[in-house]
Amino acid sequence: MLDVPDSETSLDKTVTREIKIEPETVVRLFHELYYGSAEKTWFNTTWLGIPLLKCPLDLWVYQEIIVETRPDIIIETGTYKGGSALYFAFLLDLLGNAGQVVSIDVAAFPDLPNHPLITYLDGSSTEDDIVTQVEALVQSKKRVMVILDSDHACEHVFKEMNIYGPMVTSGAYMIVEDSNVNGHPVKPEHGPGPMEAIERYLKKNDDFDVDRRCEKFLMTQNPKGYLCKK
Numbered sequence: 001m002l003d004v005p006d007s008e009t010s011l012d013k014t015v016t017r018e019i020k021i022e023p024e025t026v027v028r029l030f031h032e033l034y035y036g037s038a039e040k041t042w043f044n045t046t047w048l049g050i051p052l053l054k055c056p057l058d059l060w061v062y063q064e065i066i067v068e069t070r071p072d073i074i075i076e077t078g079t080y081k082g083g084s085a086l087y088f089a090f091l092l093d094l095l096g097n098a099g100q101v102v103s104i105d106v107a108a109f110p111d112l113p114n115h116p117l118i119t120y121l122d123g124s125s126t127e128d129d130i131v132t133q134v135e136a137l138v139q140s141k142k143r144v145m146v147i148l149d150s151d152h153a154c155e156h157v158f159k160e161m162n163i164y165g166p167m168v169t170s171g172a173y174m175i176v177e178d179s180n181v182n183g184h185p186v187k188p189e190h191g192p193g194p195m196e197a198i199e200r201y202l203k204k205n206d207d208f209d210v211d212r213r214c215e216k217f218l219m220t221q222n223p224k225g226y227l228c229k230k
């Protein structure tokens with residue numbers, strides 16, 4: 001239960017105190033707190049008991065996108081322990097459509113959660129055999145959504161965007177995860193990553209719009225990473 005102070009106490013004093021701080025600074029400081037206490041925050045986030053590596057603010061945006069766009073199939077690169085695939089499967093199930101989730105990982109994590117809507121593929125997201133399997137799965141689908149959350153090196157993400165971008169259907173999303181690293185605004189030591197891949201992709205292709213409305217909760221791990229297919 002929330003501990004709400006009465007009007008004579010500290011909250012009143014806090015809100016009336018003038019704070020001169022730019023919104024971007026607040027967002028950066030929140031990122032630093034969130035990443036600085038990762039054991040307590042994103043390494044300690046679960047969906048129905050299964051770990052997943054996403055900020056709850058982004059998970060809420062995912063929910064809104066999925067409800068609005070009703071994908072028939074969601075392709076996720078980077079399964080990890082299966083929590084995000086399970087989250088998407090439950091949302092599709094709740095919507096009552098016949099959607100499915102295909103989640104790809106190069107590492108075979110044990111005890112992935114079973115769900116009738118989830119198919120796991122073992123292998124690298126960019127290897128021919130995996131891509132061929134995914135192409136076959138999306139072929140007859142009207143609404144295809146893609147989430148890129150595997151290797152976050154720029155080269156790999158750029159390659160994934162070129163492979164999976166064309167599979168996304170008009171009005172659906174390709175979400176490029178973790179574009180906040182390499183100093184955008186966290187982990188400056190990361191090196192070129194998803195943000196650089198997004199910028200490189202958008203310079204060469206005009207098939208997606210960056211949907212900045214998806215950054216409405218201010219803190220997102222995917223700045224410029226919510227891409228809507230034209």
Ligand SMILES: C[S@@+](CC[C@H](N)C(=O)[O-])C[C@H]1O[C@@H](n2cnc3c(N)ncnc32)[C@H](O)[C@@H]1O
Nearest residue numbers: 052053078080084105106107124125149150151
């Ligand atoms: C950030 S985690 C995925 C988190 C998960 N989507 C979630 O939200 O809980 C990244 C995963 O990508 C996998 N990975 C790394 N390189 C890959 C590749 N080339 N192809 C597919 N998966 C890869 C790793 O094994 C790891 O499990």
